[in-house]
Amino acid sequence: MTTQQIQAPFPGVFYRQASPDDPVYVKEGQQVNPGDVIGLIEVMKQFVELKAEAAGTLKSFTAENESVLEAGDVIATLEVSE
Amino acid sequence: MSIEVIKPGLASSIQDKGRQGYYHLGIPPSGGMDQRSLVAANLLLGNPEGSAVIECALMGPELRFTDTHKVAACGAEMLPRVDGEPQPLNEVFEVPAGAALSFDFVKAGARLYLAIEGGIDVPERLGSRSTYALGSLGGLQGRTLQPGDTLGVLPAHGLATTGRRLPENLVPAFYKRYELRVIPGLYAHRLEPDSAERFYHEDWTVASEADRIGYRMKGGTKLDFIKREPPFGAGDDPSNIVDACYPIGSIQVPSGSEPIILHRDAVSGGGYAMIGTVISADMDTVGQIQPHQKVRFVQVTLEQAMDARARYQHVLEQLRNMP
Numbered sequence: 001m002t003t004q005q006i007q008a009p010f011p012g013v014f015y016r017q018a019s020p021d022d023p024v025y026v027k028e029g030q031q032v033n034p035g036d037v038i039g040l041i042e043v044m045k046q047f048v049e050l051k052a053e054a055a056g057t058l059k060s061f062t063a064e065n066e067s068v069l070e071a072g073d074v075i076a077t078l079e080v081s082e
Numbered sequence: 083m084s085i086e087v088i089k090p091g092l093a094s095s096i097q098d099k100g101r102q103g104y105y106h107l108g109i110p111p112s113g114g115m116d117q118r119s120l121v122a123a124n125l126l127l128g129n130p131e132g133s134a135v136i137e138c139a140l141m142g143p144e145l146r147f148t149d150t151h152k153v154a155a156c157g158a159e160m161l162p163r164v165d166g167e168p169q170p171l172n173e174v175f176e177v178p179a180g181a182a183l184s185f186d187f188v189k190a191g192a193r194l195y196l197a198i199e200g201g202i203d204v205p206e207r208l209g210s211r212s213t214y215a216l217g218s219l220g221g222l223q224g225r226t227l228q229p230g231d232t233l234g235v236l237p238a239h240g241l242a243t244t245g246r247r248l249p250e251n252l253v254p255a256f257y258k259r260y261e262l263r264v265i266p267g268l269y270a271h272r273l274e275p276d277s278a279e280r281f282y283h284e285d286w287t288v289a290s291e292a293d294r295i296g297y298r299m300k301g302g303t304k305l306d307f308i309k310r311e312p313p314f315g316a317g318d319d320p321s322n323i324v325d326a327c328y329p330i331g332s333i334q335v336p337s338g339s340e341p342i343i344l345h346r347d348a349v350s351g352g353g354y355a356m357i358g359t360v361i362s363a364d365m366d367t368v369g370q371i372q373p374h375q376k377v378r379f380v381q382v383t384l385e386q387a388m389d390a391r392a393r394y395q396h397v398l399e400q401l402r403n404m405p
Contacts, residue, residue: 009187010092010141011372013290043140043373044093044293068374071140071187 004054004078008069012043014050016065024065026058038076041069056080084148085198087231088182091143093293096202096221096233097195099132100346101210108350111330112212112220115294115346115369116193118397119157122248123197125401126154126174128241133201134211136227138194139293140372142185143227147177151235152199152242158191158370159256172248190256191370199242203234216295216347249404252397259285259376262343262364264333265387269323269355277305277338281357282379286341290373294347297368298340299377305338307355316353323355331365332356333379343368363390 008014016024016039025037032038032052040047052058056078063075097120100113114120114137121131136143142160154174155162162169163184169175177183185194204211204222213221222231270278286299307320315324321338328334328344334354335341343360345368360368361382371377382390 007187011188011374012140043290045291046092048092070372070374071189 001082002080003059004056004080005074006038006050006052006076006078008041008063008071008073008075009050010041010043011070012041012048012068014063014065014067014069014075015040015042015047016061028058028060030058032056032058032078050075052078054078054080085151085233085235086146086148087143087227087229087233088146089144090227090229090231091138092141093139094143094227095137095213095215095225096134096204097137097212098134098210100212101208101214101220104208105330105350106327109208109217109219110214110346110348110350112214112294112346113210114193114195114212116157116195116366118366118394118401119193119254120195120197121398122172122252122401123154123156123195124201125404126156126172126242126246126248127152127197127199128239129197129199129201131402133197133236134204135195135197135202136233138185138196140188140192142188142194144182144184146182147179149235150176150179151238152176152244153183153196155194155196156248157254158194159189160194161186161189170247172253174242174244174246176244188372191254192372193369198235199238200236203236214347252400252404254370256370259378260367260371261378261380262368263361263382263387263390264358264379265361265384266358266381267356268326270357272307272320272323272355273357274306274308277307278357281305281341282381284378286377286379288371288373288375288377289340292371292373294345296345296348297343297371299342300340302341305335305341305357307338321355322353325351325353326356327351328356329359331360331362333358333360345369361387361390363387363394
């Protein structure tokens with residue numbers, strides 16, 4: 001098993017769900033595929049989807065919902081499937 | 083002679099020195115928010131200093147070069163890579179035909195200026211190649227770059243030299259908090275005296291909405307405007323005025339809660355009182371502040387502002403004369 005850290009590609013506010021009433025995109029321990037949306041980052045009046053780049057299990061989130069991120073901050077750890 | 087956009091980044095757009103002389107008709111100047119870095123990237127390559135470049139906000143694009151071009155990247159610290167190999171900032175390097183140019187995460191600053199030898203070839207609109215996205219004017223089809231776009235490049239002049247580097251004293255420094263110099267007015271008298279004072283003594287945090295139109299600030303104490311009978315034509319809120327022209331750099335505070343510094347894509351007028359104007363010498367700095375970084379406003383006199391402008395002009399002069 002290799003793990004991959006998913007980093008913020010730019011600074012902004014991180015959201016785990018599309019809106020406060022929606023369920024989270026991904027729960028910890030959940031299986032993800034490349035292209036699956038993990039969360040949103042809001043900046044400059046845009047909401048940009050953060051997508052998984054590999055298949056695997058999303059082990060844990062380091063960034064909390066609605067937290068302020070700098071570019072390169074670790075958002076989550078993915079356990080990549082072999 | 084073309085460059086293909088694989089990934090556009092967040093809000094990458096074609097910019098030059100801007101479109102002067104139409105603000106009274108509602109068309110803002112646009113142009114690179116950090117003019118100094120835009121000019122530096124062009125001058126490194128031997129381009130005319132106002133050639134069109136790509137302004138990359140907060141995240142760089144990924145570009146495929148169909149031909150070999152010399153390029154220079156100045157401004158925000160995002161390490162350029164050619165087919166994965168790191169390249170220097172603030173220095174001319176070559177991107178070979180077929181290679182991909184990409185950028186690392188931004189480490190400091192907010193906007194990188196990527197100049198290509200010859201300059202980006204988009205049609206001039208009202209005397210400028212700058213993009214004004216809100217008005218769908220200029221740049222590439224009046225908008226930010228999208229995947230699959232193709233950018234033309236004007237013929238190379240052969241003056242660019244790989245390895246030519248910005249002198250160390252002309253490389254800008256970026257921080258996590260900034261001081262912005264402000265001349266109070268034109269409507270500062272509409273503030274309650276304690277609010278007018280407090281505005282300059284609190285930290286303000288750049289909101290995530292900050293963009294080319296304006297930089298919105300949060301986190302300071304709400305400012306109180308003096309209560310009055312609204313004059314004919316003004317809105318009811320005490321922060322309203324009879325519509326007036328908005329200078330670039332002016333600070334308006336709708337309802338007194340969140341100050342907004344207007345920048346190069348701003349609307350040209352409206353009904354909010356402006357409590358001051360960021361001096362022209364500090365407007366490049368505004369364009370390099372990331373959302374969530376801190377700002378302190380510092381009151382200066384017109385003489386100090388003119389002195390700062392002269393020093394800013396001197397830096398541009400040094401760039402024009404660099405070895």
